[in-house]
Amino acid sequence: MENQALTVVEYVVSRLAALGIDRVFGVPGDYSFPFDDAIEECPELEWIVCANELNAAYAADGYARLRGAAILTSTYGVGELSALNGMMGSKATRLPVFHIVGVPSLRIQKRKLITHHSLGDGVYGNFAAISAASACVSAHLTPETAIAEMERVIREALRLSAPAYITVSEDLARMPVIGTPIKGIALSNVKRNASTCQELDAALACVLERLHAAKTPVALPTQIVARYGLCEQLGAFLTRSRIPFALTPMDKGLLSEDHPSYIGLYNGDSSYPIGVRTIVESADLILDIGGLIFEDLNTGLWSDQINPERLITLGEDFVTVGDKVFTSVALSDILNGLIASAPVFGGLFETPPKTLQPLVGEGGDPLSANTFYPRLQRMLRAGDTLVAETGTCMLHMAKLRLPDGVGYQSQTLWGSIGWATPAAMGVAMADPAKRTILVTGDGSHQLTANEIGVMGRYAIKPVIFVLNNGLYGIEDVLSQVGHIYDDLAPWDYHKIPAAMGCKGWFAVRVATVAELERAIEAAQDWVGACYIEVMIPPGESQPLPMNIVDHLYKTGTPTS
């Protein structure tokens, strides 16, 4: 063993930092102090102390979407369980978030002592399986196992693109690792999946055969491509093959909507423009790149009509063509094969006109969905990332055509309201030189608004729109209008940043078109953070781009 070997926690945080992670989101706490100290002392890492653990998990989720991975830390029991919903969302969204947790020392456990943050039953394994359920891999480290286990954990989290859960007992945490530390390489250089030659060749031949036979193919690429760092390859393939492509709500933001082959949003009978539906569903071959998720909000409430016989799926480590399945085929390898050998299409479809939404209303007109979103659309510029909270606002934003270079993040599958506010912080911290624009509803914002103070503390500069209609808008629609439980506490949202100690924020409430336009002007200068409370009378958030009655029927109101 070398002199001054790293301790277990020092090794863990430096090994993770080597992936290219530069911040840790979390809440410090006893049992985790060794981790907390190691993070503070690691020169590559900045400690981001969040308002609570769920917020920290959401922030890590946002960060991982742009940086490919993230670190979350919390303490035993109370902390890790609070983070669970956020971690589970990262699992649903396929994000490698490394959750590091300190647990009570073995000295305590061996002496059979009862300690706080426990059920008082002297059992110290009550929570490990629960947290592990939100991960794809987990490890309890010791000085002997830390080096090998970290390689296994990182490999699996990256192979599966999903969270990892790592614990160490407080007394072992500060002991030196035994063995030779591994330096690690940046995430972008890690080979995530490998192919078996025979399977790859067979799969590629099968896909090419179908492509050569196709006349009107369409591609539907998914966020999985981004998770595995393959957007450049995907772009090369689409540009070369000239196959028209659409994106689903869940996958919006993956590629530029200015791409010459982009045809619009595919979302079953809520596709936008609606002609996209016909193009996709009448295609003689649909190339699903990454693995579509046929979730209700991603398919116009299961109104998709995709003929499975015409569907080819290129998963991260498998390929399906009709009823043929090829395993051990890495997405990166088959994309390379397609770039080299796919036939060239194009010119068969007209792409829809790339117009902005019409600009209605002026001056003292009250605000509404119709007046807000077109103005939001016009303020977007290359480099921005738009973070869309779950709710009516997400449904509206899914239809906004984004200028080239504008990113888009939503949580369409997991759909945990409250996610967007801390996630926007994580997105902003992933690249502080770029502008992050958060659009959230008031109901969602109340769940996690305490993170605004953290944004102020770390001096990031988000542009935040809080749409204030006084209720849980989407729930008010889904539950059929008029329930008292959809009403909200009447916050004065624009006072929140000052109350939470944010210095130099531009915070304002706007109720008319002219006021909104003035606030957007300030946000366009972007000299500091902007927090804009947008008053939208409840009825003005509609109409929703979905068939609600149909949804209610399918989700189970029995006979209405």
Added chain:
Amino acid sequence: MENQALTVVEYVVSRLAALGIDRVFGVPGDYSFPFDDAIEECPELEWIVCANELNAAYAADGYARLRGAAILTSTYGVGELSALNGMMGSKATRLPVFHIVGVPSLRIQKRKLITHHSLGDGVYGNFAAISAASACVSAHLTPETAIAEMERVIREALRLSAPAYITVSEDLARMPVIGTPIKGIALSNVKRNASTCQELDAALACVLERLHAAKTPVALPTQIVARYGLCEQLGAFLTRSRIPFALTPMDKGLLSEDHPSYIGLYNGDSSYPIGVRTIVESADLILDIGGLIFEDLNTGLWSDQINPERLITLGEDFVTVGDKVFTSVALSDILNGLIASAPVFGGLFETPPKTLQPLVGEGGDPLSANTFYPRLQRMLRAGDTLVAETGTCMLHMAKLRLPDGVGYQSQTLWGSIGWATPAAMGVAMADPAKRTILVTGDGSHQLTANEIGVMGRYAIKPVIFVLNNGLYGIEDVLSQVGHIYDDLAPWDYHKIPAAMGCKGWFAVRVATVAELERAIEAAQDWVGACYIEVMIPPGESQPLPMNIVDHLYKTGTPTS
């Protein structure tokens, strides 16, 4: 089946309301709308829409402490997982919180559709075991099973005094229950445990034999007595037997500290007054009534020295005397036996003088622990409940002698920071005619301060002290002073109520003794809610009533 039979969800909420519960804490959400509607329509219940699910769970926890049980509602996946830490705290604290959750309809599941709030894998059983781990009993209801299952769930939750987890699919939720509904009785009339005669007789004889042989017995009653609604019996036994008793930090508030037999706080070498330690540890018999938990913060960091041979434990359904164990002995039955037959002691110990803490500082003096807590102590009056957040403030408050009729709630075992703010709301709603006084640290408050808006919405009138020292005080001590991760975002706390829409609140920042005294005067009038930000310079929260170095050693710093 009768006409207009109750639906499953109507039956569940009315059956739970019959226990005497009058409020439901939660967040509405799809899949749970049938529950949400049934709660709204149940005349016995008020819907309390909380800022988020964890807050709702904490509020239910606070409510259950005073009312004996509570109802929490959230939605599938995202909601229930967010509530998990709060539910687990209720499990540690032994509170019957009924967590009701709507899950996706069987129509969706049978059609193998993928829906939001899932992992996208078509699996709908991913979260049930996780939520069930925070309960002592769980049930998935159908129209056929709802009536019988609710009896089982209620019986077990009350027998074990611990949370229950109840789910129903959205399509089954609105179907009529099959069978004859059961009306139910108030919680106070429910027999929680029963005794086997033979065991009860043997246990009672054994305990009485030891009591008759004892010369210097001491009792240590615990919160379990309150959980099972036996405080009156306990009081009768202690008054009649004249056995001196102490309370631990975890059990503070169980009985009046004005009781003639009360000797003070037992907490190992942190007992207060310290003489209590000698009295307890030199007693020739220690009667543990309820089941002591020898947790670190409840034993002066495991400095307790109680001779197990002198210890008798009366558990909720068992008795241990030395190495003898009697099972199937209900606490209520053995207490009745002791009231009837226990010998009478008394006069052997002098109880410590019941003085208030000395009143130091005046006028423009800056605030400190020494100037704050004596003034807090003097404002307490019969009917108040003091809610103590985990942290340095809890350690200080454990030592405050409480006037007769003042309740006290803390989360000494689970110790999840952030608990106290929503829990205080639940406590206040359990009896809105009485005053609830919350004392919390700034670090803890930031985790859950969004619940302040909910307090305003429902017009409760808490008196809130937020101790602002700019950092996680207790962590700063435990982790050894000076870590950047113990610093907090610099909120202007007293601006929070207005920003969150609280109308008519008295909100103020105080930095001197005179300012504090004026604010307390306003709180004594108690015409409305009070929110008092108390500026305490960091160093002035000390000294801590514990041996920190010892704690660090025991929790695992290996050789320092």
